[in-house]
Amino acid sequence: MTLILTDEEVALADSVRKFVADRSPLTSLRQLIASGEPFDAGVWKQMTAQLGLAGLTIPESYGGAGAGYSALSVALTELGAGLVASPLLGCLLAAEAVLRLGDDTAKQGLLPNIAAGELIVTLAVASSAGGQVTASGAGDGTVLTGTVSPVLNGAEADVLLVPADGADGKAIYLVQGGADGLARTRLTAVDHSRSLARITLAGTPARALAGDAAAALAAAADLANLALAAESAGAMKACLDMTSGYARIRVAFGQPIGAFQAVKHRLADMEKSFELGYAALRDAARAGDEKPGDFPVAASVARVLLASAYAEAAVDTVQLHGGIGFTWEHDAHLYYKNGLSNKVLLGGPGEQLDRLADALGI
């Protein structure tokens, strides 16, 4: 497989881009901000039932498309460019964890429904500062106690997969959204396109899923790196296009502002960081499909590079638009906030570098 996109991937990118433009332009994100809804249920229905985006990495035997990481990263790049609000990321991480575990009931029960968009499932993970959950009891009497925050779509999830420490070590537990003793508080998310919640469990009934939890969580963390890198790449490209477009038409001191090197060179650096990050993203996607052994490092490299580069690009987008770029009406702040959030979700740059250093055996 190559770094450049295949014809099918180009077609997938085109169809997702068209979908975003038609069904989820940035004006609809503003409607969500106004209504307080976490996402548009109609858009989510179409993303799943029609475009099959929640099932791209789920095998056909479980109702997915089995299309792989590269296809997923292509779709996420387009969704990221349009800041599409949806529970996709949480569902992807949950599905990945379930796939890596050895719990057939969970696979049969959850995966086809995730792929079809019938069930919102999330993986209740956060960075190392995000809280802790312990398990006690056994069998039908198993209960969880503790807190995790922030959890992707924690308030909307029908089912939560919660990692917790029990007598036999760490396991992943299945908790129903309506379970007793489960409190879910939707938090004020800096990024308007993400819904994040604090999950508090107080003797909440749960079922332990069979399988290697550590391996499942590691795989989900790698997929999170790929997904956040892909979304960031798309959003960064949107910033680059928006800002170089403006630099071509905004005139000051008798010339387009893009003629000033302070502007031109900053955009050139943005282009450079984008190209480098994008190449790393393609490598990670390729490794995910073909060289699973290389995937953790490759996905980490892509995330480390793109999360920081995008956050920088988003600030530059505000700066290079001048006053208009700082207004609520302009889209620059939507990207700025998304960039900040993407940079820190599930562990900020320092934690990501620590993880990469571990993976590299430094």
Place this chain on the structure above:
Amino acid sequence: MSDDFRARARAWLAANAPRRAAGDDEAEAESRGQAAVIAEHKAFQAKLHAAGFAGITWPREYGGQGLTSAEQIIWSQESAGYDLPTGVFFIGLSMPGNTLVELGTDAQKRRYLPKMLSGEEIWCQLFSEPGAGSDVASLQTSAVRDGDEWVLNGEKVWTSGAQYSDFGAILARTDPTKPKHNGISMFIVDMHAPGVTVRPLKVATGHSPFNEVFFDNVRLPAGALIGEENKGWDAAVVMLRHERIAIGTMGSSRTSPLAFSTLRDLAAGLGKTADQGVRRELAELYARSRAVQLFALLLREETQAGRLPGARGSVAKLAGSDLGRFAGNVAADVLGDQLAAFDTDELAAVSTAIVAAPGSAIAGGTSEIQRNIIGERVLGLAKDPGVDRATPFNQLRVGTQREQ
């Protein structure tokens, strides 16, 4: 077909390519003597050509292999783990060579390309002058017509490899009454011709990779012109494009003193890899180096798919120079005061590489010029106004000017 080529390349490299320790050509020239280094490179290039791995995409009738960029990519992948001793041919093959393939006459291609490939003749690139570097179109070296020949006078500077080159591709002014871009021509000059004087210049590392070159009534024969008379700027643009792409996609050697693995090993040797700051910096160096390699690979794949990199070659070149600078900072953090003074070859190599790093942000067009190119030709931003673009050259001020 390409699997075949890969297998052949892999086997040949394993059997023939030396694996070398860290070091650079100039430092080696210092210790072993330049003649020995050149003899080694010529012999290796000859072997490479005989085995069918030189000029992979160049036409067969000019000594090339007549293959596609697919084989070129395979070759780059397979040879990436080696430091092939062919450095003295890098400029000739990638710049004048590729330019001749594109713009040369049949006679020029027959005469010069085969001997470049077989390692018999070394070439240099004579663009920069004391008064014209970034703004190379302000050059003052002149070529005046005399019958169907030309007479060349002037001075070039920073010419890499001129001290051992057989030929050079030179830009000279052929019509000073035209605006600066419109009165330039490109020629092939014989570096052994009467009237050519080469004087080595020392760079910051103390080595002498480049030179100043003087031309005193040097006669250029008919047939020396590359492209058309007074269209030398177009030829220069072609060569500069090849230069950026060649430098940008050259990749860095794994054994480079500033490579991730080298610095990681040095840090481990000093017991510093438990330090969180050092670990993070090394991890970031890995990420950034990997991305530079991957972007070069992406450009090669795009080329193979028929999408030429064009001005995005500048992205690769800029990224490579920035990486060198970043790696120098990591080395300083990793090695601390051990870098301030040393008596081991390893640390000397790191120090030399750090001192050499700024050169790559100047050679082949400075990083500022690359940013201009990216801004204007990749992102479509307005050009620098270029206040001197329309003025006849003989009415312009160029170079370094001081108040009288």
